[in-house]
Amino acid sequence: MAALAKNHRLCFILLVVFITSATPSAAALSGSYSSRCVSPSPAADQHTDVDDASALLRSFHITSGVFSGEGADILFAPRSFYAVSGLHQFTDGFVRRSFSLLPHSVSRTTEPGVLHLAATLTLSGSRVQVFESGAGRSFEKERHSISFYLDGYYSSTSAQLCMVGEGSDLSIDGSMKHYADVALHLRIPSPSSLTDPFVTGSLEGADFEPFSLVTYAEGSSYSYGENASCLPEPDSQPAAARRGIQTTPDGNFSCATLQERIATSYRLEYGPGYAVSFPSLHDPRMYVNQVHCTPGGAVRAYAVFSNDTADKWGFRHIFLSEEAAVVADGHWDSDTNRLCLRACLVARSSQAPATPSTRTELQVHECGIGMSLWFPAVWTVRDRSVAAGVIWNATQMNSSDNHTSVGPDALITASSFQDWKGNLSDVKYIYNFTMIEEAKKHYLKAGLSTSKKKKSNGSFLGNYTYSHREFYFPLFFEGETGSGHARPVMIGSAMVDGDHRAANHSFSRHAAAQLKQSTLVNVSYDMSYDVAPKNWSSFGQLERQHIRAEGVYDPTTGSLCMVGCGEHNGSMDCKILVSVQFFGGDKGFGYGGGGRGRISSLRDSSDRLYFPGKGFTVSGMYWRSVVSESIWRMDMESVVVVISTTMTCVLTVLQILHTKRNPRAAASTSITMLAVQALGLVTPLVVNSELVFFNKRKDFAWLSDSDKGWLHLNELMLRVPTLIAFVLQLRLLQLAWSGRISVDRGSEGEASPAAVERKVLRTCLPLYVVGAAVTGVAHMMNVRAAREAELVPRRFAPAEATTLWGDLASYAGLVLDGFLLPQVIFNAASGSRVKAISPWFYVGGTAIRGAPHAYDAFRAVSYAPTHVYASSRDDFFGVAWDIVVPLGAALLAFVLFLQQRLGGDLLLRPRSRGSGDYQLVSTTNY
Incomplete structure (x- = not known):
């Protein structure tokens, strides 16, 4: 019940935020702005180009700021909460208080240097929820967020942003809480730089005390300093012993790869003489938690030093006053495969603001720190770092004619130690x-x-x-x-x-x-x-x-x-x-x-x-339990495959009997529909023969040789019912073709079955060709995108790696899902109301084609890694496909049901040409 109530409240909050965000607040720029914001002064909007507005929006986007202060404790759970017994203590724990700023619109004004901005500020944290039960009172900490819709102005001259607005929130007891007369004050440097890299400010409202906000500037308007220099390369560390950064397909520097490798925890070792160079640095851990870079190789970063060796970095605050931190910028040296940075220490300003609780003032100083990071290409038992580096006193090096005066004793060495899940195929052990x-x-x-x-x-x-x-x-x-x-x-x-x-x-x-x-x-x-x-x-x-x-x-x-x-x-x-x-x-x-x-x-x-x-x-072993469960699921799915394909055979037999009992049915059955079904059955048989003998060895590498041999035999046995269904489909096609020839001999003009079938072909064939072309183009685009992201080719839906033939086989399954489309078009073109298709055939066939999508939705929830049934080699699967395909198949079946009772041209009734029944001639019943 608690979880249900929690979800209900979450949905309600999202609805309120949506309504609040979608409804412009007329009060945002009323008298409350002038009472809350001294500057910048409001000004009239003027036309702003789309490209210019887009760039401005990106410059104000903030994703990873933090907030603190007494006012925040009113909005969220207190820092320390004690139960009545005094035995339990609840703190913010591992839920970091953070904020984000998402700008909605921005425009220039008639006042130069002043921008008009509308945005949503979202605060995220945790709060304690109290549950009363027969066993007593219990406490649970839950994640919580509050959003404010704000409107205001930014001055590039003073770098000040002031916005006013309001927000809504659900209290712990379920009542609605409204926050009015809220004001956001931020100082956003433009451009930011190594000596001015932070966004700081405060949030205040009529219902809570002011509290501070701070973040590392994220916008693209950063002014990089002069290129930092690295220490001379030691003989023991040649460039060949370091891994490079893989470039993008166009040859540019890969910022994503650098961010992935650098943003991690580091173990620090201090040389005996480090204290002279770094009297303020002595912590055993360093974490680089923000990295930004440009395609040209310019890099800037924020790093925190900490005495905490518990390695719970994912939950740590990044701007705490008791932690030492540095900001750095520099460049990636592709010749030596090193990142060369110049860093500055970060500390709180010694000049406290007038209201200390409302703003955190950060000061950058001591910018004579050199940092160099690289990625070792050789691993040993003592050093398996994905990233390693050194920190030294760059001022000491620059002031000396002998650059080697910075000896090993004065260095701080860094080595990463967190687990790495990337590709290490180029590392030698x-x-x-x-x-x-x-x-x-x-x-x-x-x-x-x-x-x-x-x-x-x-x-x-x-x-x-x-x-x-x-x-x-x-x-x-x-x-x-x-x-x-x-x-x-x-x-x-x-x-x-x-x-x-x-x-x-x-x-x-x-x-x-x-x-x-x-x-x-x-x-x-x-x-x-x-x-x-x-x-x-x-x-x-x-x-x-x-x-x-x-x-x-x-x-x-x-x-x-x-x-x-x-x-x-x-x-x-x-x-x-x-x-x-x-x-x-x-x-x-x-x-x-x-x-x-x-x-x-x-x-x-x-x-x-x-x-x-x-x-x-x-x-x-964890993997053994997965193997055991996977084998059970494969057995279960194999049974389902046999049942579904057997049902296809049964339904085809029923349609054959229906066609024999009703001579008029053969002439009114679309040859295109039967051909589509036949091709849809034979295509997976042909394409999957390659997958059975080659790809299965890769997909089930964790099975023993005997298990894999049995799996291959099992795969072949599962295809036998499909082969039988294909043969029966050919028999049905032969019956319909024979009946069609007899009727065509006695029919002429546009109403003849042959003429109608040509219309069906002219409609369906281009659709199928275009669909195949789109599948091929999408496959090539996926391959290209995957290569850029250093991934293997993937299908449209989450599945195993595939080839073009594999995607075409999936497309054949999609065509088979809509096997009734040619018959619906045939009936519409001929106006026939002959019950050519047995209800067992089209209703049962639709259910068989929709069942794998229902199972795929269940499999996604239950995390079933097997793909014997509802395989992505047989159809397209995914959230969208699992909804669209069954609905589309059911719609075609319903339309066919109406056509066979009200007339095939019921949707084109003004152009009806009568009953549309064909003139029957004597024929042999095959």
Whole structure:
């Protein structure tokens, strides 16, 4: 009930916001503007070109600002809320208070430098909702947003924007809350620059106290400074060891790729002499959370430094006063594959404003900081950073004749550590064989290689199936709070981290063969888990830990032994032993399987980096559960396919009998309709033969060889009923053709069946050709767009990768969905009311064609990854298709129903030519 009420309130809020946004507020520029806004002064609008207005709208668009202050606590939940018992505390938690500004219209005015602007300001945050029940009072934190429709003026001279308006909101108790006389004050620099990069301001109203708003300027009107310079390249870091930025098809710099790689968390390591250069920087973490760039390679960014190592960056505020931050701009150097930036520290202004609660003043200073970021092309156990870099004192370097005076001791090094899901096919991995040998020593010392008992327990990873996904496993710590996962990076010589398509290819080419041939296989893992810190309470936050390990895996015993590196007590510790023993089973690991493992220190207990060992359990594999569910769904869908195709055969037989019992039906049946059905049945048979034998190996790579062989046989068996339906369709076509020839011999003129059929062809054939051409053009456009986005070609609806033939096969299914169209046109052209088509045939056929779309809608909700039934190779699927296709098919069936009772020309009654029945002649009943 709570969820239902919450959804109801959300719909109501959206309706109010829509009405408010769509209705111009006449009061916006009344006397309230002059009372709330001292400047800029209102001015009359004048004509603004469309292109100019579009550029101006983009310059005022804000998407990621934050707000804070006492006034915000009136609109949202307080910062701290205590239940009556005092035992529970609720804070804003992980819901960041943010705002966005969406401009609706902008125009220039008669006053130079003054713009008239209308926009919607949306505040997003959270609030506490109280539920009363028999068990007592409960509290739940929910996301919440409030929108204000505002109108006002902006002065480019003073960079001040002032807008007034009103807003509406639903209170927690469900009552309507109206906010009147609201004023927004923003300072928007134009252009923004490295020394003036922020938008700051306040929001105030008659019903709440003023509070501050701040964001990093997002508009395109940014004035980049002079090109920043990087440190001279060290001999140990040649340009060849760094990955470049893939360019767009037109050869330009790819801003999207840069943003994707840079905006992440970084671990910072400070050199011994850093304090002289950076007395205000000492935090162990840095997060680059905003990146903007131009096609020419100019880049600007905002980065936050933090002492919080919990790695919950996705929920953090980005403009908190206690955090150090920098703004930077520069350029991407394609020759050395480095991003060179000049940065400035950000701090609150020492000169407090008159009303501190209403505005956050940010000041940029100390702009002598150099930053350089790059993307390593070589990974090791110690460094698997997608992005890495250094920070140094650029003023010190520029003031010295010897640029090398900035030594390693004075640098801050940065390395990213969050999971990466992009394509890493161009990254080379180098094993640390010292760690491999040490892991092998501990493996042999444990006696796992001589355990014959374990070998008889059943199948393990790698000796029954060959998919890199199987090597991913979740872990849960024993006797303490904490859980995590282990993700394979390398299996043998195959890198399987990153993009799953590249991982599949690499695994099938290298790792699978090595698992079959080798007793011990070199492996590399990334482990990430959350643990409870000291003095942790149930309301506290867990700390995230990372281990990067290398070692050996024995697929015959299911034993994994690795030595790795992890951050501990503020230092990097590379003496961590990770051992896992997977459980075997007759059905393979994951059905009833699991395992046990341990993370322990190889150091003496007196060492400051020593830590007590942690035992963990490995649950059944996630991918195995998906496989089990997928196999069940494939079996179920296979049964549905057999039922639907069998019903098609039955309906065709009924139509054949109907045609034999009614001699007039054959002449009134559209040959085009029957030909469309025949072609619609044979096209998937022809095209999918390639997909069965070639693409299935890719689509179901996670199945064992025996399972894939059975799947191929099953696919062929599923096509047999379709082949039978095709043969029956040819028989029906032969009956209709024979009956047509007999009638044509006794009919002449425009009313003859042959003449009417020609009209049907002249109408339908161009439609089908145009549809096929549109399908081909859309396919080529999708391929081009996919290449630009570095993706594989996709169908019109979400589905697997496809070819042009595959899309044409889907189009054939779409034509088959409208198989009644030629018959409807035939009846309309002939005016016939002969019941040529059996109700079983057209009603049943329509239901069969609509059922896959209904199932696809269900599958989208229930997340069923299988496509045996309602396959995108047989038709177009998606939200729009699943609605339009059944409705269109049902409409054609209804029109045909009316035509066979009221006359085929009922829609063209003024041009009716009578009954339209054909003159029958003696014929042999075939």
